[in-house]
Amino acid sequence: MTTPSTPATAASTSGFITVQSLTKKFGPNTALDDVSLSLGKGETMAIIGPSAAGKSVLLKCIVGLHGADSGKIMLGGDDVSQVSSPARKHWAERIGMLFQQNALFDSMKVWENICFRQIERGTMTRKEAKDHAVDLLGHVGLSEDSAFLSPGDLSGGMQKRVGIARAISTDPEILLLDNPTAGLDPVLSNHIELMISKIATQRGTTVITITNDMQIARTRYANLVMMHAGKVYWSGSTNDIDDAHNEHLTQMLNGSSQGPITMRMGKRGDHMVA
Numbered sequence: 001m002t003t004p005s006t007p008a009t010a011a012s013t014s015g016f017i018t019v020q021s022l023t024k025k026f027g028p029n030t031a032l033d034d035v036s037l038s039l040g041k042g043e044t045m046a047i048i049g050p051s052a053a054g055k056s057v058l059l060k061c062i063v064g065l066h067g068a069d070s071g072k073i074m075l076g077g078d079d080v081s082q083v084s085s086p087a088r089k090h091w092a093e094r095i096g097m098l099f100q101q102n103a104l105f106d107s108m109k110v111w112e113n114i115c116f117r118q119i120e121r122g123t124m125t126r127k128e129a130k131d132h133a134v135d136l137l138g139h140v141g142l143s144e145d146s147a148f149l150s151p152g153d154l155s156g157g158m159q160k161r162v163g164i165a166r167a168i169s170t171d172p173e174i175l176l177l178d179n180p181t182a183g184l185d186p187v188l189s190n191h192i193e194l195m196i197s198k199i200a201t202q203r204g205t206t207v208i209t210i211t212n213d214m215q216i217a218r219t220r221y222a223n224l225v226m227m228h229a230g231k232v233y234w235s236g237s238t239n240d241i242d243d244a245h246n247e248h249l250t251q252m253l254n255g256s257s258q259g260p261i262t263m264r265m266g267k268r269g270d271h272m273v274a
């Protein structure tokens with residue numbers, strides 16, 4: 001069992017991705033408070049937690065959008081704690097990320113969105129990029145026709161899949177996914193999660209996924225981190241969840257309205273959900 005005061009899974013220096021006592025503040029708001037985790041190369045991890053727990057900020061720190069206020073982020077032994085860290089540039093090319101809001105460019109066609117990094121860097125011709133994008137669209141269950149639409153012409157679930165196609169388009173060593181199945185129907189969610197598992201096992205990609213789907217978190221990922229209010233409340237193998245006896249984790253997994261992570265609602269602090 002892990003609590004903020006007694007972390008059971010301390011960040012190990014042998015991890016491929018190691019976050020060590022990471023703190024990130026936005027003005028007076030502490031989004032990440034002494035967060036540590038460690039993940040081996042080719043392993044998978046699900047991050048769960050209530051709204052505003054710091055899940056997205058953690059992924060944005062790992063991908064290099066935010067620098068650490070204190071603590072360390074190590075990727076493959078390289079210190080990338082700051083946005084300006086010398087190793088950052090090298091890692092930028094080796095991380096694929098799906099953002100919560102997909103972050104697609106409306107000024108570009110779908111295929112250009114998927115391969116914009118390759119086009120920008122000149123590592124593919126436009127023809128190669130188009131073919132690659134169409135192939136990736138097939139992997140996420142979208143037709144070739146959708147390649148030539150604008151993101152704004154797609155449904156929310158289709159946009160999500162384009163975001164996933166873009167995240168995997170460079171065959172990254174690290175895949176960071178912020179709610180990849182949000183807004184998708186159960187059949188499609190299953191398809192996408194199977195694809196993510198395959199990418200991890202066949203390509204050795206190290207995957208961290210934020211998810212609100214507790215079943216997916218338990219069954220599709222080898223490791224789990226549960227966050228609340230900027231802290232890690234539990235981390236470990238998903239095999240150990242049932243023996244965890246951690247009330248924060250139990251409430252999150254069961255989605256019960258009563259428990260330690262019950263939120264205050266409304267303008268008055270005495271209006272509790274429970």
Ligand SMILES: Nc1ncnc2c1ncn2[C@@H]1O[C@H](COP(=O)(O)OP(=O)(O)OP(=O)(O)O)[C@@H](O)[C@H]1O
Nearest residue numbers: 026029031049050051052053054055056057058100
């Ligand atoms: N760029 C930013 N500037 C200021 N505050 C921010 C910024 N990004 C995140 N925060 C704050 O950090 C906290 C954690 O946000 P984060 O997006 O990581 O939550 P989350 O766990 O991903 O929540 P959700 O599940 O609702 O998406 C929130 O209080 C949020 O308002």
